[in-house]
Amino acid sequence: AQTVTQSQPEMSVQEAETVTLSCTYDTSENNYYLFWYKQPPSRQMILVIRQEAYKQQNATENRFSVNFQKAAKSFSLKISDSQLGDTAMYFCAFTTFQGAQKLVFGQGTRLTINP
Amino acid sequence: EAGVTQFPSHSVIEKGQTVTLRCDPISGHDNLYWYRRVMGKEIKFLLHFVKESKQDESGMPNNRFLAERTGGTYSTLKVQPAELEDSGVYFCASSQDRRGDGGDTQYFGPGTRLTVL
Numbered sequence: 486a487q488t489v490t491q492s493q494p495e496m497s498v499q500e501a502e503t504v505t506l507s508c509t510y511d512t513s514e515n516n517y518y519l520f521w522y523k524q525p526p527s528r529q530m531i532l533v534i535r536q537e538a539y540k541q542q543n544a545t546e547n548r549f550s551v552n553f554q555k556a557a558k559s560f561s562l563k564i565s566d567s568q569l570g571d572t573a574m575y576f577c578a579f580t581t582f583q584g585a586q587k588l589v590f591g592q593g594t595r596l597t598i599n600p
Numbered sequence: 601e602a603g604v605t606q607f608p609s610h611s612v613i614e615k616g617q618t619v620t621l622r623c624d625p626i627s628g629h630d631n632l633y634w635y636r637r638v639m640g641k642e643i644k645f646l647l648h649f650v651k652e653s654k655q656d657e658s659g660m661p662n663n664r665f666l667a668e669r670t671g672g673t674y675s676t677l678k679v680q681p682a683e684l685e686d687s688g689v690y691f692c693a694s695s696q697d698r699r700g701d702g703g704d705t706q707y708f709g710p711g712t713r714l715t716v717l
Contacts, residue, residue: 489642518703529603530691530708537703576643580703586695587633587645587656588706 487512489577491591498567499599505552506562506594508577517581519553519560520588523573530576536560564596572598602626604709606692612715618680621712625674625694632675633695633706634667638688646690649675650697661686682716689713 489510498504510519517538524530536544536553543551548568552561560579564571577591605624613619625632634646646665647657651672660667664683669675679686693706 522708529710532705532707535703535705578643586631586704587648587659588635588643588693589645590635590643592640592642 487514487579487581487589489579489589489591491575491577491594493594494592495595495597497597497599500567500569502567503563503565504567504596506564506575506577506596508560508562508591510558510560510577510579510589510591512558512579512581514581517579519551520578520580521549521551521560521562522576522578523571524576525570525573533575534562567598569598569600572596604692604694604707606690606709606712608712609710610713610715612717613682614717615684616681618678619682619714621677621679621690621692621714623675623677623692623694623709625692626707629694629696629707630672631695631697631704631706632669633693634675634677635691635693636688637691637711638685643691646677679714682714684716687714687716 519536521533522530534546548565550563574593576593578588607622632649635643637643645659648655649669652669666678689711691711692709695704695706
């Protein structure tokens with residue numbers, strides 16, 4: 486079975502600090518995509534960052550970067566210089582190259598950035 | 601460009617009643633997905649349309665759920681009759697199919713919060 490585990494239900498940091506959200510996954514596939522989505526309070530879920538499993542280089546998007554460890558099946562998200570607007574639920578997800586392209590999600594991490 | 605929209609935003613119904621949720625994808629997106637998040641658990645896949653055809657409906661819980669996508673545009677998800685365990689947030693997402701390998705970004709709607717009493 487394909488699963489995603491986010492072991493941190495809630496996290497809280499001060500503004501401008503760096504925070505890392507953990508994610509592990511399990512799949513027997515060799516080719517797949519990994520994603521981090523965020524859902525701010527009362528707003529739509531949006532894509533934060535994407536990683537192709539066949540790429541060794543970790544993806545980065547401005548203040549957001551990932552630490553992708555394929556052998557360990559780990560995909561953590563690092564947010565640098567955190568801002569109040571980063572407060573949101575963060576979901577880790579993946580989809581395989583094969584099949585119906587459905588996303589498999591983790592349980593989510595509620596991140597609060599405090600002023 | 602308008603995003604994915606869903607209607608209603610919130611629905612409260614009695615057990616045994618029928619509810620129909622609607623999703624309007626981004627114009628031009630052939631792929632449409634339905635997901636559900638129940639009681640703070642993980643978001644789970646329900647089904648996937650490519651245009652008007654059901655590509656994968658392996659996540660549909662049971663035959664009380666019926667999804668349609670007439671003409672390959674908007675989609676409806678009907679729950680009949682609703683049960684208590686159907687309560688949750690129902691998300692719709694859409695994507696283009698540029699890559700054809702699952703890597704296209706899925707754009708999500710705001711969700712419909714369904715409460716069954």
